[in-house]
Amino acid sequence: MNSQWETVIGLEIHAQLATQSKIFSGASTAYGAEPNTQACAVDLGLPGVLPVLNEEAVRMAVIFGMAIEAHIAPYSVFARKNYFYPDLPKGYQISQMELPIVGIGHLDIDVDGETKRIGITRAHLEEDAGKSLHANFHGLTGIDLNRAGTPLLEIVSEPEMSSAKEAVAYMRKMHELVRYLGICDGNMQEGSFRCDANVSVRPKGQKEFGTRAEIKNINSFKFVEKAINHEIERQIELIESGGKVVQETRLYDADKDETRSMRSKEEANDYRYFPDPDLLPVLIDEDFKAQIKARLPELPQAKKQRFKADYNLDDESATILTASRQLADYFETVVKESGSEARICANWITGDLLAALNKADLDISGSPVSHKRLAGLLKRISDDTISGKIGKQVFEELWQGTATADEIIDAKGLKQITDTGAIEAIIDKIIADNPGQVEQYRSGKDKVFGFFVGQVMKEMQGKANPGEVNKMLKAKLQ
Amino acid sequence: MYNKTIAELAQGLRSGEFSSVELTAAFLDRIKQHSGLNAYISVTEDLALQQAKAADARLANGDAELLTGIPIAQKDIFCTEGVKTTCGSLMLDNFIAPYNATVVEKFNHAGAVMLGKLNMDEFAMGSSNETSYYGAVKNPWNINTVPGGSSGGTAAAVAARLAVCATGTDTGGSIRQPAALCGITGLKPTYGRVSRYGMIAYASSLDQGGPMTRSAEDAAIMLQTMAGFDDKDSTSVDTQVPDYSAGLNNRLDGLKIGLPKEFFGEGLNSEVAATLETAIDEYRKLGAMVTEISMPTLKLAIPAYYVIAPAECSANLSRFDGVRFGYRCENPADLSDLYTRSRGEGFGKEVKRRILMGTYALSAGYYDAYYIKAQKIRRLISEDFKKALSEVDVIMGPVTPSTAFGIGEKIGNPIEMYLSDIYTIAINLAGVPAMSIPAGFAQGLPVGLQIIGNYFAEDRLLNIAHQYQQVTDWHQQAPTGF
Structure with a gap:
């Protein structure tokens, strides 16, 4: 990339909150049901219906706010964002504007061995819209309102990332965090975690930001990187050939690997935000926060430090093992159940187990080798029943079948001879x-x-x- | 039979003097006979007789409530399952609600019989019932005059004895003003006292449903059924509902009445003023102490209201877009055409005027000057009421500047029409409860007295109204021919 330019990136991430029911109605949020079977009168925006806030969504937003060490607003307000679209049943989206529930916080990312702190401007609660289905309705557009009213947390970063790589690192870290907290399933294919990227370039050393373009609705890490890099190149080429970047919303087309204009600033909607008179302000007191704090899981960073200190792990192993809560729990259970040295457990998990899982394209929750069975194997290695080398053979058998390590050792006569x-x-x-x-x-x-x-x-x-x-x-x- | 109170009818049903089916049939006959008033949009005859039959069975079983078998009617703003719910608009002319409003559910539970759905100004926007897609309603006291609005169908029906009592809604005076113009009793409860779920929204922070009856005694019974917390309405308030009939007979000795001087100045018809003077004298005789008070922010109520209510309605009415229910234009060319023509054809003039005003007030660059400023005024008005009601028990004044005006007289002049709500609007902005009770006549047309109380003091208002109705008979007078 041209070294006379520097890039400024800010991300808006939409994380779908993993509540059972919608943010303002009792309808289910489960994905993949027949169109319009999970939309009740409130979701359909029928005349006379009223929203009632799902307290679980508030709880999850507060959990998130605490995890990024943000200010939790004691008083936040839902507002109506007005615009017409067929999959927006009420003609307005209930969101938060002036007084969001989560204020300024931060997230640390690691890029090329360096840690960088990215500021988070705010995070607010809002409802998702439905979906317009353009396929096969005798030339008409179909509307599926199952998704309408699904709770979203919109997380807005400061414009503090300076490369696509940093943006991806931030998005990954955020993805890891929300799953850690159990507030979002992180399923990007289903749209549970997606982002908009604000990108601008400026001559190196210039203080003022360049004019930005917003790239909408990117739903994979790969696309985020490609879309941003593409957009940076487009803007630099445009400026260098004497043109000017215009403030606009652009859509990334993954098939063509390009962004194209959706609407310019002049065409932008005036959303006419105002406080929703159907909903009371959300009041969060110290008691509520204390209850949540008690429920807050150990965060990745803290867990990593603890793994290094308590289990004597190196930085790399600790990083790998704390990348997901499930993997970290698996590791700790294996250590406990096997009674083996933690470093040996870590080696087996980060080595043989993760390699096998990667090869099979599985994550830890789908591992054919349960923590119990792996612990059974490690126990026999540490009590010298078998050697580490034979252990690899037993692990193969554990992966393929359902027998325990002891059954395999017995059946195959693998017991170590100490006579x-x-x-x-x-x-x-x-x-x-x-x-x-x-x-x-x-x-x-x-x-x-x-x-x-x-x-x-x-x-x-x-x-x-x-x-x-x-x-x-x-x-x-x- | 149709002149009896709810208590008398309940007694008649229990003594076997008449059955609910007979009572219902008699009212259905009257509705047909007086269809010229245009009070009803839909008459649900089959459903009513079915409900009456069920009520008779309940009465026979001895598990009837006070309202069981009593024929009532609903303003057509309340969603009624399986029954057309139009809100007075072409936009919902084809809308059969798939669910019941909480208020409707409560009356069903009590065993009341629904005769039908009552005419109203389109989406409750109007003060004369002339904005209804279903045509103007006539005031039974003089069929060339308006019944008021927006609950004009309700007021006309109750005054003409086409229902024992009926529901209304009040955003800026829509219960009290038609009650005054038709000579009946209307109560706008404290904001949050009656659930808004299933009541089609006009201005959410101001809308409140309430009873419209011939007497305070009946209003107490109706409100008893309507009031209460509803977990489907976040703005409904979870406080205990008192027994509204229990204190009706309390004496009024020492009652402190405040008369805001701003209510009795320029603009108030002198005959109306004189009638109100007489009514207030009656209260003096009942032992009340009357003092003049001042509420300087009252004059700001109309401009503040005509920013806040249209702003909220501009969003509330966005759901009527021709996509999922209601009116859809013929052969839309594309999405924009679908929106533009469905809304352009489906909404009437006054509704469009208010949507445009509200959209303007919320627009970038105008929001602070209009919406925010109006909210500040609203707070000042609330403070004014709180202060006044800490010094006096109730505030009294006119409901309307004049008696019922002629059909067609003000419809061409929106500002003049808006000014007919000058005494009622501030109450909605403050959220306090208020009543209109019949207090006499001027030029042969009914005059209403407004009684405004503190938050959740509906029981006190009903008591004060009832005591007056014990010593006067204005509320018992029926228009000629009805």
């Missing part, structure tokens, strides 16, 4: 059979020692206790 008599007999045999190598070792060629270990292990099908073998071999070869 010194049996090991001694084999060692004696190997020494007798290989006088040349014995001579070499005794004349100072230490490397030959490995040959003897290999031979013994081979003879004993890998089941000999390696420590015992080493000790006895050393004594015999003296």
Whole structure:
């Protein structure tokens, strides 16, 4: 990219809150039902209906606010955002404008080994609209209002990101956080987590922001990066060829990998926000906050620090293991159930298990090897029933089938031999059979020692206790 | 039979003097006979007789309530399941509500019989009932005059004995003004006392449903059924509902009445003023103490109201877009055409005027000057009422500047029409309860006395109204021919 320019990016993320029912009605929020089967009178905007705020949505917004160390507004207000669209039943969206529930906070992101703090301007509650279906209705547009009224948390960042890479890191971190908090399922295909990006460029060193364009409705990490990079290039090319960026809303077309104009500032709606007279202001007192604080899960950053301190993990392992709450819980359960050294548990999980999961395109919640079965295996390694090497073989079996590690060890006769008599007999045999190598070792060629270990292990099908073998071999070869 | 009070009718139903089916049939006959008043938009004859039959069964079983079997009617702003609910507009001429308003649900539960749906100004916007898509309603006291509005159908029906009592709604005077012009008793409760769920919204922060009856005694019974917290309405208030009939007979000795001088100045018809003087004298005789008070912000009520109410209505009426229900224009060319023509054809002139005013007031660049300023005025008005009502028990004054005006007289002049609500609008902005009771006649037409009380003091208002009705008979007079 042209180094005379710098980029300024701000993101607005829409996270669908994982409530059972809608934000202002009792209808279900479950995804994928037959069109219009999950829209009640309130969602349809029938004459006479009134919204009633779902307290769970408020709770989730406060949880989020606490997680980003934001100011939680003791008094926040719902407002009507007025515009006409067929999938917006009331002709206005209930949102928050002047007094949002979550105020200024921040989120730390890691890019190229550096930590950068991104400011969060605000987060507010609002209802989602329905969907317009343009396919196959005899030339008409179909409206599905199942999604209408689904609670959203709109999280607005400061314009503090300076590359697509940072924007992606921010979006990923936010995605991780909302799932951690259990307030959003993070399903991007279903639109549960999506973002709008505000992008502008300016000559390096200039203080004022350039004119920005807003790219709407990006629903994957890959697209966010591509869309922003594309938009940066477009703006730079435009300015360098003597043109001017106009303030507008653009849509990213993933198929063509380009953004195109939706509407300019002049065409922008005047939403005529005003406080919704059907809803009372949301009052949040210290008691309510204290209750939520008590329920607040340990946050990723804190968990990572604790894993490093309590389990003596390196930074990389701790980062990987705390990337999701489920994985972190899995790790801690395995440590507890196996009674094994935490570092060994971490190695198995970040190594063999995650590799297998990645290969199978599964996440931890879909792992064929439960924490119980993995703990069963690690227990047998740490009590020397089997060696680490045999452990890999047992892990394969755990992944393929349903047997426990003990059942596999028994059935396959994999138990480690610690009987010194049996090991001694084999060692004696190997020494007798290989006088040349014995001579070499005794004349100072230490490397030959490995040959003897290999031979013994081979003879004993890998089941000999390696420590015992080493000790006895050393004594015999003296 | 049709001149009896609710209590008398309930007694007749229990003594076997008449059945609910007979009572209902008699009212249905009267409605047909006087259809020229145009008070009803829909008469639900089959449903009414069915409900009457069920009421008779309940009466026979001995599990009847006071309203069981009593024929009432609903303003056509309340959604009634399976019954056309028009709000007086072509926009909803084809709308069969799929659910009941909470108020309707409560009357059904009490076993009341619904005779039909009453005419009203379109979307409750009007003071004469002339903006209704279904045509003007005639005032039974003089069929060339208006019954008032927006609950004009209700007022005319109750005055003409075409229902024992009926519901109204009041955003800026829509219960009290027609009650005054038709010589009946109307109560606008405290904002939040009666659920708004299923009551088609005009201006959400001001709308309030209430009873329209011939007497305060009947109003107490009706309000008992209508009032109460509703978890479907976030603005309904969760405070205890008192027994509204219990204190009706309390004496008024020592009652402190305040008369705002701003209510009795220029603009008030002198005959109306004289009639009110006589009514207030009656209260003096009942032991009340009358003092003049001043409420300087009252004069700001109309401009503040005509910013706030249209602003809210401009959003409330956006859902009528021709997409999901209600009127849709023929063969729309595209989406914009669908919106423009459905709304352009479906709404009447006054509704469009208020949507435009409200849209303007909320627009970028005007919001602070209009909407925010109006909200500030609203707070000042509330403070004025709180202060006044800490010094006196109730405030009394006129309901309307004059008696019923002629059909067609003011419809061409919106400002003059808006000024007919000059004494009622401030009450909605403050949210306090107020009543209109018949207080005599001027030029042969009824005059209403307004009684304004403190928040949730409906029981006190009913008591004060009832005591007056014990010593006067204005409320018992019927228009000639009815």
